[in-house]
Amino acid sequence: MKKIYLKKGRERSLEKRHPWIYSGAIERMPEGLQSGEIIEICAHDKTFLAKGAFSRSSSIPVKVWTFQEEEEINKEFFRRKLSDASLLRKKIYGNDLPEAYRLVNAESDAMPGLIADIYGKYAVIQITSAGMDHFRDMIGELLLDYAAGVYERSDVESREKDFLEQRKGHLAGEELPQEILFTENGIRFAMDPVNGHKTGFYLDQKESRKTVMNCLKGCRNVLNTFAYTGGFGLAALKGGAEKVLNIDSSLPALEQARKNAVLNGFTEEEFLTECADVFSFLRKCRDCGKTFDAIILDPPKFAESIKQKEKAARAYKDINLLAMKLLDKGGFLFTFSCSGAMDDDLFRKVVDSAAMDAKRDYRITHFLSQASDHPVSGNFPEGRYLKGFGGIVF
Ligand code: SAH
Secondary structure: OOEEEEOOOOOHHHHOOOOEEOHHHEEEOOOOOOOOOEEEEEOOOOOEEEEEEEOOOOOOOEEEEEOOOOOOOOHHHHHHHHHHHHHHHHHHOOOOOOOEEEEEEHHHHOOOOEEEEEEOOEEEEEEOOHHHHHOHHHHHHHHOOOOOEEEEEEOOHHHHHHOOOOEEEEEEEOOOOOOEEEEEOOEEEEEOOOOOOOOOOOHHHHHHHHHHHHHOOOOOOEEEEOOOOOHHHHHHHHOOOOOEEEEEOOHHHHHHHHHHHHHOOOOOOOEEEEEOOHHHHHHHHHHHOOOEEEEEEOOOOOOOOHHHHHHHHHHHHHHHHHHHHHEEEEEEEEEEEOOOOOOHHHHHHHHHHHHHHOOOOEEEEEEEEOOOOOOOOOOOHHHOOOEEEEEEEO
């Protein structure tokens, strides 16, 4: 096995079991390494540190598979990793697995570059690293222990960092139907594995949708922004809200949202949709004095990297400030950020300053996070990306 050597002192992050090696940490590596190739990582003094996968990526050329010298990276290795991931889910769900859940959460399940979501009897996966891409077919086959069919949604730009082409299609076992039906928190959803966002659905918000369901009983006029296929809007109605207006800029997402409303027996008077840009829509409401008794803000990732943090903070501030102005006294605000680059403190500051500028008092009642089947490994703090608050505006 070929070896790469780190600069003196740069073994520290590996000693803490962080799975990434940045290009600046590498002292020397052999010529002609293939993307995805398994290599040994050694400290400056030649001691063994880890085994990992090489990628031609400019910023993170190595992602670690194991810190144990005797461990082979083969089919059994991945079988064990999947079994560990499955065990975690069985533990958190007390053996009663939901119909839709995340089975593999990449680095936080010790499988850099792999996301696997289960929807009913099927798995939809996404591969984002050269190391994992190398084992793509094997992973598809191994996942047949957990699903009858596996579909790949590796159609994401981030693959380009590892010089991988975007790809989507059937990977293993049964072909997936065009539409998969599943229940979440007692609500029926249909999702399109081929054209939906990410793997088709935002499973990371499952627990926060449940919180919304529990909090909005009796609300007469809920605004669900960045609604996608209606997850939070349907949770609000299921929990006893009377009417929800769902805003999204994607027509296909809203079409699916309306189908989901019908699946659950809600009418067009209860579940309204409008295709609009949320920033403009909130301004329009402010200008015409429209108000709501609950607002959900679940925007896409505004900061792709730490460099975009400030610009993103301004965008979060903008929507939060507008939302606070549009809320009736005693109204509920649920606000989220899924940008890893925005840490909890910064997001809190943004929301606090929005309340201050809106001259409102925002009393946080719920500190929210990604669902527990999206674990965060202690050696990979980057795995915590989704954060949110629920609370009352006075
Ligand atoms: N809350 C959803 C997930 C939201 S994902 C759920 O629980 O399932 C973010 C959504 O924001 C996507 O559907 C995307 O189409 C939409 N979106 C992105 N930018 C937007 C904008 N400026 N205005 C309106 N919608 C936008």
